[in-house]
Amino acid sequence: MKIRIIGYIYFFMLILGCNRLQAQPQQPINLSSDSEYLLLDKGLQYRITKAINSMYNFDFPTAERDFLVIMYQYPDHPLPDFLMALGYWWRIEVDVTNTRYDNIFVQYLERANKKAEKMFDANPKNKEAAFFLAAGYGFMGRLYSERKSWTKATFAGKNALKYMELSRGEEEFNPELLLGDALFNYFSVWIPENYPLLRPVMALFPKGNKELGIQQLETVASNAFYTRVEAQYFLFRLYASMENRPYDALRISEYLHQKFPNNPYFHRSYARHLYSVGRWSDSVRESYEILDRIDQKQAGYEANSGRYAAFYVAEYNFRSGNKAVAKQYYQKTVAYGEESESQESGYYLHALIQLGKIESQAGNKAKAKAYFNQVKKYAKRKHPAHKEARDFIKKNKL
Numbered sequence: 001m002k003i004r005i006i007g008y009i010y011f012f013m014l015i016l017g018c019n020r021l022q023a024q025p026q027q028p029i030n031l032s033s034d035s036e037y038l039l040l041d042k043g044l045q046y047r048i049t050k051a052i053n054s055m056y057n058f059d060f061p062t063a064e065r066d067f068l069v070i071m072y073q074y075p076d077h078p079l080p081d082f083l084m085a086l087g088y089w090w091r092i093e094v095d096v097t098n099t100r101y102d103n104i105f106v107q108y109l110e111r112a113n114k115k116a117e118k119m120f121d122a123n124p125k126n127k128e129a130a131f132f133l134a135a136g137y138g139f140m141g142r143l144y145s146e147r148k149s150w151t152k153a154t155f156a157g158k159n160a161l162k163y164m165e166l167s168r169g170e171e172e173f174n175p176e177l178l179l180g181d182a183l184f185n186y187f188s189v190w191i192p193e194n195y196p197l198l199r200p201v202m203a204l205f206p207k208g209n210k211e212l213g214i215q216q217l218e219t220v221a222s223n224a225f226y227t228r229v230e231a232q233y234f235l236f237r238l239y240a241s242m243e244n245r246p247y248d249a250l251r252i253s254e255y256l257h258q259k260f261p262n263n264p265y266f267h268r269s270y271a272r273h274l275y276s277v278g279r280w281s282d283s284v285r286e287s288y289e290i291l292d293r294i295d296q297k298q299a300g301y302e303a304n305s306g307r308y309a310a311f312y313v314a315e316y317n318f319r320s321g322n323k324a325v326a327k328q329y330y331q332k333t334v335a336y337g338e339e340s341e342s343q344e345s346g347y348y349l350h351a352l353i354q355l356g357k358i359e360s361q362a363g364n365k366a367k368a369k370a371y372f373n374q375v376k377k378y379a380k381r382k383h384p385a386h387k388e389a390r391d392f393i394k395k396n397k398l
Contacts, residue, residue, distance in 0.1 A: 037128040038077055039176075044070075045225055048083075055087045056229055057260040058300045063087055078119075078132040081112035089139060094265050095304040096146050097341055105143065109136045130167035131176070134160050138180075175224035178216050179231055186213030190242060214238070221252075232256060236269065246276045264290070264300040268308045280316050287312045291332075303339035310336055311347040314354070323358055330355045343378040349385035356389070360396055369398040 038044060051066030064084060071080035085108035088101045113136045119129035141156035164180055188208030217238075220231035232252050240249035250273040256263070257270040267290055274283035287309035293301040294309075314329035330351040337348035356371035375389035392398070 078112035078115040084108045130163045133163035182216030268305045303336040306336035
């Protein structure tokens with residue numbers, strides 16, 4: 001999480017760093033029940049719920065069939081194209097190093113943006129059009145920040161900020177729009193606390209409030225329709241990696257896994273949080289299920305998830321004294337790490353260290369040294385794994 005936050009920092013500052021946090025709220029527009037805004041159509045929300053749930057559950061064919069029906073019914077509206085793009089975003093999210101979905105993701109966002117721009121040009125007061133433009137450019141910025149395409153991220157961020165401001169003033173949009181405020185409130189405090197070099201930059205922005213940010217995320221997670229799951233996603237990541245609230249992270253990831261049992265990202269997060277609170281046997285059960293789904297080539301289950309799952313199984317068996325089984329799954333962790341090109345990840349490096357120790361105890365010094373040298377190859381010198389490998393080689397005269 002903290003490594004990926006580096007990429008988001010720049011983007012968050014572009015999109016969310018505005019003075020609206022200090023401004024008085026605008027007066028909401030009262031809409032009649034026959035509002036022109038499709039986004040607020042309760043009947044459509046009822047009809048689209050199954051499709052959105054299918055998308056988050058990685059049943060993309062079902063979701064996309066329903067999105068195409070909406071596209072047929074509303075050919076000039078950005079909503080169906082945006083939802084199609086969101087489905088591809090979740091394909092990317094499972095393994096953000098994989099770029100094979102980037103182009104189609106951006107193409108759907110561009111289509112949604114063009115339709116929203118036509119709506120906005122026809123009526124500059126159309127807050128729904130502004131909402132979709134803010135969301136479309138916002139997701140583009142998230143992708144470009146992952147790819148370190150800073151010029152494109154800058155363009156996307158500035159546009160997202162502009163349209164986010166223009167979409168304000170509609171009371172029923174507030175739960176959806178609150179996600180941006182929540183993330184700014186949290187990260188504008190967290191970033192300077194954890195990255196002192198960025199404090200002068202952060203001093204240029206309004207002062208945030210981490211506690212308020214979390215409260216706002218909880219509100220979005222409970223009350224929004226289109227951004228609810230996204231808020232829950234951010235919440236459990238913050239609770240797990242930044243707030244030291246592992247049981248709250250487990251609570252949310254357990255709910256998401258139960259609601260979307262075929263979402264590999266939620267599945268591996270649930271296994272991880274079970275492990276972090278000491279429910280190791282439950283974590284191993286889920287990990288075996290993840291590995292089995294990879295073997296069955298279930299949609300979305302791939303090497304990145306396998307690296308997590310194999311590691312939890314290996315650690316459990318190592319601590320239980322089952323060194324032969326532990327060795328097998330540490331080797332799987334390494335294999336999955338290499339397949340997903342995650343050689344600098346903590347799980348990959350720790351698996352190598354454990355394999356080195358196992359081989360050393362078995363008297364296989366040459367194999368042990370090879371594993372530790374591999375750690376030194378991929379870990380930065382200041383990384384704890386690099387130091388542990390150096391120390392072990394020296395102490396054991398490998």
